[in-house]
Amino acid sequence: MKPRLIFSGLAGAVLASGLYLAASHPPDSFQGEFARIIHVHVPAAWVAFLAFGVTMVAGLVWLATKNYTFDHIASASAELGVLFTSLALVTGMLWGDVVWGKAWDWGDARMASTALMFFVYIGYLALRRSIDDSEARAKRAAVLGSIAFLQVPLVYFSVTIWRTLHPTPSIRPDGPSMPTEQLKAMLANLAAYTLVYVVFVVWRGQQSSQETLLEERDNFDLGPAGTAIEPPTLGTTT
C-alpha cells in the first residue's frame, strides 16, 4: 500500500477520535454546547500559523540552495495556510455570533489582523500565479513569504497587546484554563489537524514537482522557437 494512503488513513482515524472527544465531553459551564466550536477553531488557526511558518522557512531554504523542492513546499504550504485561515475565520464568526452576539467586529485586534493576514497570503498565491518564469516566481515568492510571516506573531500576540473582544490563549505556560476533558479534545484535534496538514502539504508539493517536470517536457518537445510559424509564400497574396 502507498505511504500516502497509509498516512491519509491515519490522519482520518486521528480526526475521527478528535471528533469523538469533542462531541463527548460535558457542556462548558459558561459557553454550554458552543465551547465545542473551539476544538475546530483553535486547531485551524494553529495549522494556519504552522503553514505560513513552513512557507517562510521553505522560501528561505530555496533562496540559499535554489532547490525547487522547497519552492513547491512553500507554495503548497501557503495554499493550505489560506484554507485553514478561512476555516478559523468562519468558525470564529459562528462562535462569536452565538457567544458574543456579533459575528464580526473590525475593532477587535485578533479578527482584523487575521483578516489582513488572510488577504496578504491570497496576494502571495496571486503573485505566484502571475509569474511564468520559475526562478523569478520562486525568488519573489520567497521574499514575500518571509515578509508576510511577520504578521503571524502579530496575530498571535494581538490578544495580549491590545485587550479587545477576543479571549486570550486557553493553553498557557502556567497551565491550561479549561477542564481536562476539553483539553484532551483540544489536544487530539490539534494533533489531527497537524497530521492532515503534513499529509496534504507533502502530497501537494509532490504534485507541483511533477507538474513542473511535465511542463518542462512539453516545452522541450515543442522544438526550437519559431518552428511553429509558417514562412510566407511568395505570389499567393490577393
Added chain:
Amino acid sequence: MTEPAVFFSYFISYSMMIGFFVRLVLRDRKLRDRIGDK
C-alpha cells in the same frame, strides 16, 4: 453537536478537508493521464 452553529462549524471543517483531499486525488489522476500521454 445539535446546535446549528456547532454543527455547521464541524460540517464546514470536514467538508473543506474532504474537498481538498478529493482535489488532490483528481489532480493525481490528471497527472497520471498526462504522464501516460507520451
